[in-house]
Amino acid sequence: MVSIRTLIFWGSALVASSSVGFATAQTPRESPNLASIDAPNTQQFIRLCTNTADPADCGKKVEAQQLKQSGADKVARRDGKFLAITIPGEPPFIFEDVDSEAGPNTSFYSYSAGADAVVVYRARGDKVEFLLLHRPTGSVTELPNEPKFNRDGRYFATADFCKDGCENRLTIWRMERRGALRERVFTPRNPWSDADVSWASNIRLLVEITEAGKSSAVSIDVSDARWTVLAP
Numbered sequence: 001m002v003s004i005r006t007l008i009f010w011g012s013a014l015v016a017s018s019s020v021g022f023a024t025a026q027t028p029r030e031s032p033n034l035a036s037i038d039a040p041n042t043q044q045f046i047r048l049c050t051n052t053a054d055p056a057d058c059g060k061k062v063e064a065q066q067l068k069q070s071g072a073d074k075v076a077r078r079d080g081k082f083l084a085i086t087i088p089g090e091p092p093f094i095f096e097d098v099d100s101e102a103g104p105n106t107s108f109y110s111y112s113a114g115a116d117a118v119v120v121y122r123a124r125g126d127k128v129e130f131l132l133l134h135r136p137t138g139s140v141t142e143l144p145n146e147p148k149f150n151r152d153g154r155y156f157a158t159a160d161f162c163k164d165g166c167e168n169r170l171t172i173w174r175m176e177r178r179g180a181l182r183e184r185v186f187t188p189r190n191p192w193s194d195a196d197v198s199w200a201s202n203i204r205l206l207v208e209i210t211e212a213g214k215s216s217a218v219s220i221d222v223s224d225a226r227w228t229v230l231a232p
Contacts, residue, residue, distance in 0.1 A: 036153075037069045039110035039119065039146065055123035056097075059107030062121065066108055075118055075135070076108040083108060085118050087138045101125060109146075114153015115175045119146070132180050139179035147173070150199045155183070157205055159197040170197060170207065172222065174231065184227040186220065 040048065040062055048065060049058035063083075066072060077084045077092075081099065083106050084092035095106040102125050109121040109130070120131040130143045144160035144167045154175055160167040170186040194210040203222045208215065220226075 034074055034111070034113050034116075035071050036113040037066060037072055037075075037111040040065070055126060055128045056103060056105035056107075059105065059109075059121045059123050059128075062109060063107035066110065072108070072111070075111050078108070083120070085120070085133050085135070087135055090138060093133060093138055093140075095120065095122075106131075112149045112153045112156075114151075115149060115156070117153075117175070117180070134175075134179040136177070137179055141180040144171070148197050148199065150202050152202065155202075156180075157197045157199070159195040159207060161192045161195040161209075163193060168192070170195070170205070170220070172205075172227075181231050183231045184222075184229045186224075186227050 044065075045062070048061045052058040052061055063078065067076065067078060075086055077086075081097040083095040083097075085095075085108075086092050097103070097105045104122050104124045106120050106122045109119040111118050116135045118133045118135065120133060122129050122131055130146050132141045132143055132147060133139070134141070143158055145158045147156040147158055149156040156173050156175070158171045158173070160169065160171075162168075168187065168191060170188075171182055172184045173180045174183040175181075188209075188211075190211060192209045192211050193213075196208045198206050198208075200206040200219060205220045205222070206217060207220060208217045
């Protein structure tokens, strides 16, 4: 298995968020009980994006499917070029699409109820990035690749590996009251050309890798001594 981004040979890019007028209505300070809206799996992503014109078009196809999910309207709404993410007790956070080839162009991608965080897919030309919006604080974190949450939403992992323009490391992030924090990183001794990460349990990651043209899988415990701890 390969990462979503590698499926269509896109690079990474840093993107900034936009806050412009949309609607002034506030959502209640206490959020209702919301269910997670899972990201599309590899097969679903391929089906939605095989015949799309570019990454921005792909993002909109994914968003259209995701907004049909039960409860999606409680966290995200689309109105033309505006994507609104609800913030408890505050006006919505607004992303605005720019009508040009370079973009940026944003799409709702998924929602983690445990983290109370929305994943936003954003395209700029042929480049794509993922953002994490923490609803309780309205903070936005730029991510190197698609976040994969553990079962309770307290942690997520990113795997960002490619020949050029990637971090080439595995990262575990911790959700705190102020938002997402890089907790630890893992850099393989021999470089991986691609990797996709998932949680085998709340304390163990399963990483499907491509190394020297060969595919394999490795299991890495959170307590493994090879991690570099950034935030104890």
